[in-house]
Amino acid sequence: MTGGHPPDVGTGPLLAYLRSQAAYCASHGSPLYGVLGGFLADDVEAGGPTADLLAAWIGPQVRPETISDDVPLLRLFGGLHRLVLARQAPELALYFPSVGGTADPAGARPVLLAALTTHERVLRQTLERPPQTNEVGRSAPLLGGLAHVAGWTGGLPVRLFEIGTSGGLNLRADRLPVGPGQLIDSPLPAVVAPPYEVVERIGGDLFPVDAETTQGRLILTSYVWPDDVRRLERLRAALAVAVDVPAQLLRIGAADLVESIELRPGMVTVLWHSVMWQYLDAAERARTLAAVAALGAQASASARFAYVRFERGPDPGADRPWRHEVRLSSWPDGVVDLLIGSAPAHGVPVDWSTVA
Ligand SMILES: C[S@@+](CC[C@H](N)C(=O)[O-])C[C@H]1O[C@@H](n2cnc3c(N)ncnc32)[C@H](O)[C@@H]1O
Structure with missing residues (x-):
């Protein structure tokens, strides 16, 4: 992890995407991702570890359409969920109903940001992969x-x-x-x-x-x-x-x-x-x-x-x-x-x- 991304350099389109994707999750069946997405957007704004992880989608050269096509938040959520399902992020799991978690997501910010640092290498790999479901x-x-x-x-x-x-x-x-x-x-x-x-x-x-x-x-x-x-x-x-x-x-x-x-x-x-x-x-x-x-x-x-x-x-x-x-x-x-x-x-x- 590097020392943080300057908060004001080209983060606007990524922030707009993160906030709108979080709102979409909240209104389409995932209150959890709505809250977690808001924390991650705040962290990008503050130049925290989320900005480092999502650096490929920050900067004047990145077009807003590229960000919304790539859906980096859903890629990151997929990686985090995979860690939870594989029992590799037990503190984060407390918030994930898929593994029986019932804790109020409002308290998840510190463990969420800690997981980004602890699992940085794996999460960088998952960010390279588009989400893939089979409905x-x-x-x-x-x-x-x-x-x-x-x-x-x-x-x-x-x-x-x-x-x-x-x-x-x-x-x-x-x-x-x-x-x-x-x-x-x-x-x-x-x-x-x-x-x-x-x-x-x-x-x-x-x-x-x-x-x-x-x-x-x-x-x-x-x-x-x-x-x-x-x-x-x-x-x-x-x-x-x-x-x-x-x-x-x-x-x-x-x-x-x-x-x-x-x-x-x-x-x-x-x-x-x-x-x-x-x-x-x-x-x-x-x-x-x-x-x-x-x-x-x-x-x-x-x-x-x-x-x-x-x-x-x-x-x-x-x-x-x-x-x-x-x-x-x-x-x-x-x-x-x-x-x-x-x-x-x-x-x-x-x-x-x-x-x-
Ligand atoms: C949204 S998913 C739908 C998967 C599945 N049909 C379903 O309904 O759950 C779209 C799938 O199409 C695959 N796909 C995209 N372009 C393709 C192509 N040119 N040839 C074959 N598969 C492709 C993707 O890898 C992905 O698995």
Whole structure:
């Protein structure tokens, strides 16, 4: 740790970001991160250890958009949460509901700042990594899409491919507790679908996270807000399922994976994705869609192909929450881009009444 960052040199955009990110956390389910974020912003202003850690986002050369794209506060929170979950920051853990902490966050400032110094080396590494979650609430819209496919294909065995799969947890959607009153609490579409079996589960991601390892589980858990108990419960249930239901995870870009898929007779090959399309550049989107169209053109009554996606819908306008849409294409049925439902970003609950 160096001797402190001069408090008034180019900290303005970082401070504005930290305060607005903290306010966002406070109003979207994490009062804890709201309070801790305020302490960290104060510390940047005072030129304390937080300013040293976040020095890459301080200075006249740093654009405000870079800071809000990089979300350094969420990176830092992920690192701190990981230390807490790994039982390496016991004093900080007293404030984290994810490990049973109940202490009032108002008293957390000294242990928070001490943790930045004690764990500086590890935290610097975590600041290099963008936050990465795998939201299993999104298994509800994806599974609803699969129910439609099963209905149309008469329950053919399913080969499941996912791009932007993260930890591959939604590749186990058919084995997760999804449905009304379940942990992943959402209605399912009112379609008559015969039972079907998922015989292959293959996911690709530029940064796949192996949910079958302790390190992978820690990474996925650390980016869930520690006081968002419902999401943590859903995630833990899915991590347990992942141990029993294997999936193959590949380090591969979206377009490359879709271009490598071959259809098989007697089966329906399903490609799906959720909340990843926004990360593809125009060229990769075009390649991915061309590969989807090529698979559709090859599909036959025996070797079938379906494409399910849960992605952001149109801009709803000022201050209204974004809806995410469940859309479905199926070949050779001639179903193209059918809107079958919509849901909040985390996937639950799905409103299936939007069926077109
Ligand atoms: C917001 S996460 C969503 C993960 C998962 N689909 C879910 O719904 O929980 C976006 C994921 O897309 C991955 N990703 C970003 N660009 C990608 C690309 N070009 N090809 C494949 N995966 C990509 C990221 O690494 C990340 O795991």
